[in-house]
Amino acid sequence: MKNLLITLTFLVLSLHAGVKEVQTYYDEGEYEKAVVEAKASTDDYANPTLHLLWAKSAEKLGHENEAMSAYERVEMLDENNIIARIALAKLYKRTSRDALARESAKELQNYQLTPKQRNSLDILRRVNLHSFKASASLGSGYDTNINVASNNLTGVASKIIGTMFAQFSGSVSYINELKDKGGWYGRGDLQVYNQKNFKSKASLYDMFFASGSVGLGYRGDRYDFYIPVNYDSIHYLNKNLLTQVKLQPRLNYTFSNELIGSADLSYIAHSYTSKDALNKRDDTVLGLGGGLYYLLGKDYVYAKLKYENYSAKKETTALYVNKSFFSTNAGVNYNLSSWLVLKGDYRFRLGSYKDDRRDSFQQLKVRASHYFADNYELYISDAYAKNSSSKRNFEYSKNIFMLGASLNY
Numbered sequence: 409m410k411n412l413l414i415t416l417t418f419l420v421l422s423l424h425a426g427v428k429e430v431q432t433y434y435d436e437g438e439y440e441k442a443v444v445e446a447k448a449s450t451d452d453y454a455n456p457t458l459h460l461l462w463a464k465s466a467e468k469l470g471h472e473n474e475a476m477s478a479y480e481r482v483e484m485l486d487e488n489n490i491i492a493r494i495a496l497a498k499l500y501k502r503t504s505r506d507a508l509a510r511e512s513a514k515e516l517q518n519y520q521l522t523p524k525q526r527n528s529l530d531i532l533r534r535v536n537l538h539s540f541k542a543s544a545s546l547g548s549g550y551d552t553n554i555n556v557a558s559n560n561l562t563g564v565a566s567k568i569i570g571t572m573f574a575q576f577s578g579s580v581s582y583i584n585e586l587k588d589k590g591g592w593y594g595r596g597d598l599q600v601y602n603q604k605n606f607k608s609k610a611s612l613y614d615m616f617f618a619s620g621s622v623g624l625g626y627r628g629d630r631y632d633f634y635i636p637v638n639y640d641s642i643h644y645l646n647k648n649l650l651t652q653v654k655l656q657p658r659l660n661y662t663f664s665n666e667l668i669g670s671a672d673l674s675y676i677a678h679s680y681t682s683k684d685a686l687n688k689r690d691d692t693v694l695g696l697g698g699g700l701y702y703l704l705g706k707d708y709v710y711a712k713l714k715y716e717n718y719s720a721k722k723e724t725t726a727l728y729v730n731k732s733f734f735s736t737n738a739g740v741n742y743n744l745s746s747w748l749v750l751k752g753d754y755r756f757r758l759g760s761y762k763d764d765r766r767d768s769f770q771q772l773k774v775r776a777s778h779y780f781a782d783n784y785e786l787y788i789s790d791a792y793a794k795n796s797s798s799k800r801n802f803e804y805s806k807n808i809f810m811l812g813a814s815l816n817y
Contacts, residue, residue, distance in 0.1 A: 426452040430461045439465040443474075456485040460492060467495070472503055490706070539583040547575045547787075547812025554610045556795070556804045571607035575812070576600075591627040595634070596620075616643040621654075631661045653677045668701040674716075690721040691729050699737075712737040730762035751775040767797045785814045
């Protein structure tokens with residue numbers, strides 16, 4: 409029996425020796441030896457990791473056709489291997505196989521991607537001079553305290569109103585790479601959001617939001633810089649409440665295969681369109697933010713920081729307009745299985761108001777998503793928020809539970 413166990417152990421170890429040996433050669437930069445060992449490891453030909461190392465080694469040596477063949481074998485053995493799909497699409501483009509490159513880019517859009525993979529895909533999308541994307545989401549849920557936002561407008565404590573609601577959001581994006589201009593591109597976006605509350609007492613808090621933006625961007629090998637200009641309109645409290653103009657340049661930079669950084673500046677001008685006292689709340693906002701994403705295969709964690717300062721446009725203004733916010737966000741995206749993705753997000757914000765008021769806001773949100781039929785998602789989410797304030801009229805807590813579905817084209 410002992411001899412049998414020793415023999416079986418030896419067979420198991422020898423079965424995976426090929427992949428381990430190839431990995432060692434690849435890590436040491438011995439790419440020719442890695443390819444030779446991969447070719448010889450016929451017992452491991454059913455292992456996608458072997459072919460991935462084979463492909464990466466061949467690519468390092470400049471053997472593009474050999475690398476493409478190996479990446480294609482990875483796809484056949486593991487259709488969810490995003491690393492191989494992105495690398496293969498780039499090789500198609502680099503070797504002027506434009507039709508295959510376009511098809512690969514189109515297929516990649518049907519897979520859930522991490523931020524690093526989405527960043528790679530943004531660079532990859534250069535294969536299409538014109539890129540069109542659209543998404544739509546429809547959901548329904550219950551809000552335990554719908555009217556808290558009116559506190560910030562009136563300064564009067566609001567009664568708790570719970571309500572069922574229905575929600576729709578949609579967006580359209582168009583990117584046009586500028587010919588003969590290097591990495592420059594133009595982009596336009598349209599967004600709409602509409603929420604209808606079912607309880608009659610909550611109809612005052614129905615909301616419609618519309619946004620349009622145009623911008624100019626530049627893509628480098630490791631970074632993407634984009635400057636959009638937005639115009640937004642909000643219908644709320646049964647009136648065309650607010651318009652805003654935004655200038656928000658942002659930069660994404662890939663430090664390594666595991667780490668992505670982002671930074672952004674923002675200038676926002678708010679104008680209340682009503683003729684009553686609310687127009688005394690007009691303000692401008694200056695903001696600075698940044699964040700990091702750390703990637704763990706298909707999963708990731710992130711952290712963000714942001715500072716915003718609000719200043720009144722007029723000397724005579726309403727209370728609590730001049731203020732500053734400092735906020736932090738942290739979250740995790742975890743693929744529990746091939747069909748279930750879990751997400752968690754935590755937000756903390758400190759608010760300091762000129763009018764002797766201090767707030768601290770916390771929100772925890774969890775979401776479970778099931779992706780199916782390429783572009784479709786079913787999701788369930790729950791969010792709990794609590795605001796503490798030195799002014800008791802502004803204290804509140806609420807919970808929002810939702811079920812919904814989304815489509816991405």
